[in-house]
Amino acid sequence: MKKADAKSKKGKEFQTPYTVINALVKGNVVTKLSLVILGLGNIVHKQIVKGLMFLVIEAAYLYYMISYGFYALSMLPSLGWLETQEVWNESKMIYEYTAGHQSRLILLYGVATVFITFLFILVWRDAVKSSYKSEVLAKEGGHLNTFKEDFKSLFNQNLHKLLLALPLIGILVFTVLPLLYNITMAFTNYSKSGEKEVLFDWVGFNTFAKILNFQDSVGTQFYSVLGWTLIWAILATVLNYIFGMILAIVINRKETKAKAFWRFCFVLSIAVPQFVSLLIMRTMLQQDGIVNNLLINLGIIDRALPFFTNAMWARVTVIVINLWVGIPYTILQVTGILQNIPAELYEAAKIDGANAVQTFFKITLPYMLFVMTPYLITQFTGNINNFNVIFLLSGGNPTNVGNTAGKTDLLVTWLYKLTVDQRYYNLGAVIGIMTFVVLAIVALVTYRNTNSYKDEEGFM
Secondary structure, three states: OHHHHHHHHHHHHHHOOOOHHHHHHHOOHHHHHOOOOOOHHHHHOOOHHHHHHHHHHHHHHHHHHHHHHHHHHHHOOOOOOOOOOEEEEOOOOEEEEOOOOOHHHHHHHHHHHHHHHHHHHHHHHHHHHHHHHHHHHHHHOOOOOOHHHHHHHOOOOOHHHHHHHHHHHHHHHHHHHHHHHHHHHOOEOOOOEOOEOOOOOEOOOHHHHHHHOOOOHHHHHHHHHHHHHHHHHHHHHHHHHHHHHHHHHHHHOOOOOOHHHHHHHHHHHHHOOHHHHHHHHHHHOOOOOHHHHHHHHOOOOOOOOOOOOOHHHHHHHHHHHHHHHHHHHHHHHHHHHHOOOOHHHHHHHHHOOOOHHHHHHHHHHHHHHHHHHHHHHHHHHHHHOOHHHHHHHOOOOOOOOOOOOOOOOOHHHHHHHHHHHOOOHHHHHHHHHHHHHHHHHHHHHHHHOOHHHHOOOOOO
């Protein structure tokens, strides 16, 4: 009977929904007070350390809000209005500047306060649920964990919480918060003129409309850069894969001798830092570089080839050099897959009379595409954001007079120019959002329509 009662209690405990609504409706006075005084229910039911932890978090949040948080939120709608003014100081005989509002800091602290408030709401919800749970377990005679038991559980069944806590905090502070700040910046007219800090305001979707407008100069450049970015990403991904696959198959053939040597040659090119290779290539292909001088001296050409001064030449040049940089990685990827294709498939195809071409298109290629589709999508994403190759080779040039984007600029390099060189931070933030939208749509749609997603069980 006791075992049956214990099982029924355990089943009842499992079915009890520990929610904030139930705490508000079904909870006793102590639990309801826990909605305002966090951890009160835990303290009353002798979970003192846990209750005090919730209470300390609430006290810290209230202290922050009273000392600065409410002010930051009140300034967020206006982003400040008091300008820095120049005042003549008679005693020092110099001009001094009065402190004005800094919209950049107001936006940062406002977003941070909203972010902290959201995190506090999550803690508040867990605290209320914990208080209600302690009340229910106390009524039903269930076991209430002590702080020592909760701490020990972090090294056993709750080990994932312990190991993921620090990385999660890092992601929230160094990734999510800056990302939210950059997103909100896209809805302002934030830019800097000279070295003087200026106030800026909310402008809604005006910057988005400016970029998406075909008739606006910035919009025209955006669509031009977007088109080239997609062409670059497709060509860089497809050509790297095709040529890398061909070389890997050739090296992996039984008839090929010194396989280790050929693989070593390609791995050696990976070992050289990428920026070193790119800068050397850039120097060699200049108007007075070694390539042009050599071709002129041999009488092959009459004048220097415009590797980086002509738009079409520059685009072809960065694509070809990117092959030199990227093909070795593809070779290593494909080699590993080729060595894991079951030999029985090839033997069966040979018995059926299939030739080398049929074997490639019926066995090798489908198998490689099945395994490498996620890698290719990742490669495509990386090529859209391939800052190094474009910036170190061509710098985005050639650039027409009056334009902020060059003919070889990708969205990511154009974003860099807008923010670092020209300091149009709002435009840069919008470009960043648009880049994310393009990547998310292409990656999700592509992946969901591949066999790697539809048939996760494997390739047969």
